[in-house]
């Protein structure tokens with residue numbers, strides 16, 4: 295599109311240029327005419343000037359069409375750029391699909407449930423005691439998450455897992471627990487989402503807690519609940535990618551344009 299605008303602009307310039315020079319030539323010719331008329335009394339043949347004018351116009355047309363051809367050829371040879379964005383798109387989608395295997399792994403999915411209760415175990419069954427999300431994601435009444443879930447995993451099988459709070463400066467606070475679900479208003483549901491649905495949802499600031507792409511990358515690389523997925527406590531399995539691999543997939547996805555699977 296840009297090259298056509300440039301082409302049109304150049305054609306216009308060329309045309310104005312031809313008009314200017316041929317007018318000038320004509321004036322020059324007339325001046326010469328007058329001069330020669332004065333000097334010799336012989337009128338110069340105006341046909342020469344007209345020939346010159348048309349010749350210039352013709353030459354300019356040749357230049358313009360040569361330029362047009364060059365543009366067309368380069369438009370065709372510019373194809374590889376297009377292919378490379380397609381490759382990036384394919385790379386983005388492949389990276390998202392890899393990240394999806396982690397996002398929907400039970401360690402993550404159990405806190406990103408479709409309903410209003412956290413889930414448990416590799417089969418993602420409802421949390422015992424009918425623990426509920428609550429408005430703010432911290433549970434309801436006596437069943438507040440942090441009554442049982444501490445800032446670290448409790449050792450032993452079937453003991454409550456835990457994770458430290460994140461301070462504003464980015465450091466981890468091992469004196470206060472961070473264990474909770476997303477709020478009822480922004481539930482960040484991963485359970486049951488297809489790759490296409492989850493991909494669009496994660497990029498949507500209205501559904502992801504207002505995160506930009508950069509903040510989303512930061513969240514998956516530094517959030518203590520995400521990190522917990524790879525340190526889930528005794529007897530619990532870990533996601534199919536390492537944490538580093540997962541972060542680099544999320545990065546590849548977003549930095550290659552954040553395209554989503556269809």
Ligand code: HEC
Pocket residue numbers: 396397401402403405406431473474475476477482495496501502503513514519520521522523524533
């Ligand atoms: C203990 C519950 C819990 C666990 C376990 C958990 N999350 Fe979350 N996750 C949350 C909460 C709560 C939020 C909302 C952020 C907040 O409230 O600070 C969130 C937000 C997110 C977000 C950003 C918001 C969005 O949906 O776009 C991503 C991405 C995410 N989690 C990925 C993961 C991944 C990947 C794992 C597993 C490795 C995981 N989470 C494990 C509770 C959890």
Ligand code: HEC
Pocket residue numbers: 400401402404405412413414415416421423425426427431432433434436437438439440441442443451452453454455473474475530
């Ligand atoms: C009464 C204590 C108690 C309360 C309250 C509680 N939990 Fe739990 N939770 C546990 C215990 C114990 C386990 C471990 C169960 C096991 O491994 O068999 C557990 C396991 C979990 C798991 C499973 C992790 C996994 O991947 O298998 C999640 C997720 C979870 N709780 C989230 C929550 C959330 C969110 C809240 C608050 C809304 C909450 N829990 C409230 C005691 C509690």
